[in-house]
Amino acid sequence: MRRLQTIRTAHQRRGVITPLAAGVLLVVLAGIALIINRLWLDAASLEVTTCIETAVLAAGHEMVSDELIKDQPDYETLMQRAEHSANEALKLNSVAGQQVGIKLTKDENLLFGKSVPVVETGTRRFLQTDHEPRSIQIQTQSPGRIANPVAEFLSDLTRSHSGTAGAQIQATLDNHVRGVRPFENVAVPAYPLAILKTDPSGKHTQTWELQIDQKQGKDEYRYDPETKTVSKGSDGIPEIILTGKPRRGEISDANMQILDFGSHFNTDIVIQQILSGLTRKNLKQFQGELLFDAGPLPVKCSPNIENGEQDAFQEMIGQCRICFLYDQLEQQSGSFEGTAFCTNMVGGRIMAVQRLDNQACEIILQPGVLSSRSVVLAAPEAEASLNQPVQKIEQTVNKVGQAAGLKESNQNKYIYKLYLTQ
Structure with missing residues (x-):
């Protein structure tokens, strides 16, 4: 039991x-x-x-x-x-x-x-x-x-x-935009090319200010972003005709210059820069960056466009790249080379390239818009000048399209930096 x-x-x-x-x-x-x-x-x-x-x-x-x-x-x-x-x-x-x-x-x-x-x-x-x-x-x-x-x-x-x-x-x-700075394995998408900005003497009418800023340039080419091709036709954007030094001309006869970014005008290096951009090694003599907020930047230049360089520009038709503007030129004694005082950067798209009878290279270039991670930005204007409550800012973003206090002076209409902000 x-x-x-x-x-x-x-x-x-x-x-x-x-x-x-x-x-x-x-x-x-x-x-x-x-x-x-x-x-x-x-x-x-x-x-x-x-x-x-x-x-x-x-x-x-x-x-x-x-x-x-x-x-x-x-x-x-x-x-x-x-x-x-x-x-x-x-x-x-x-x-x-x-x-x-x-x-x-x-x-x-x-x-x-x-x-x-x-x-x-x-x-x-x-x-x-x-x-x-x-x-x-x-x-x-x-x-x-x-x-x-x-x-x-x-x-x-x-x-x-x-x-x-x-x-x-x-x-x-x-x-x-302040300038550009390449970093490891990322080149600046720029041509070693300077374009005449203004000519107070009146010798050149093909200047960036007249043909592009004042829209006096012809509008004979168009770029299709879908097919990424260039064709004849109007698209509402004027062009500028860039010409190198003719066979018996002077450096001042040209309204474009090849810039010496570590190439010493070696054709092979210039071609590489045209096709691939500017690297840190190319800008070693400029401390690895090109900044334009402290005044004009003097760069050695040459108005001669060699055949291989012309072919490289021809290969880049339709591609938008950074170009440089200069408004002052100093010729080197006893040479066709000189120094261009570059004041700013713009975006340019090559639409056509040809060799003229006088042996000068002619490039038809249209302004373009691009973005690059290599862009160096200035301190935001808004930090200093947009000292208003956000409610007031909302009221001023109106049909006119400007936020109160935002300045246009240091904005580059051709070059942007795209980055994550949140």
């Missing part, structure tokens, strides 16, 4: 311990699952952020367009192109092995506007506006699951699906 009671008691204890052990095991497994879910979500969040950054930069690149230098830029078309490029960029990326299930739509999760300072906090704020937008912001949250089987099982078990990986990213175009 006593033995029967002992057996019953043992069976009863087992009945209590087994569910308890199962409960403890379930809690432990749930904890592990939550940790795995957290790690998975963090990884997915990083991937989402990377995807969104790629998309917002793709949109920003579409906003860097020759359209910006036309009399009446078509911002609506630019924003449509930006929306398309951002969505295409998302399609090419994945999160946790799956495509990002996000459709970017203007005014919903893809916003255009300006980055304006907030004096009260010392920070900058995104202000949505379709008038001359310079910033793009993507606000989104990944709507689908993140392909973690443990997390999905627990979500189904608990009927909760709150784990999503979202991102809010902003990119800004800034054209407060």
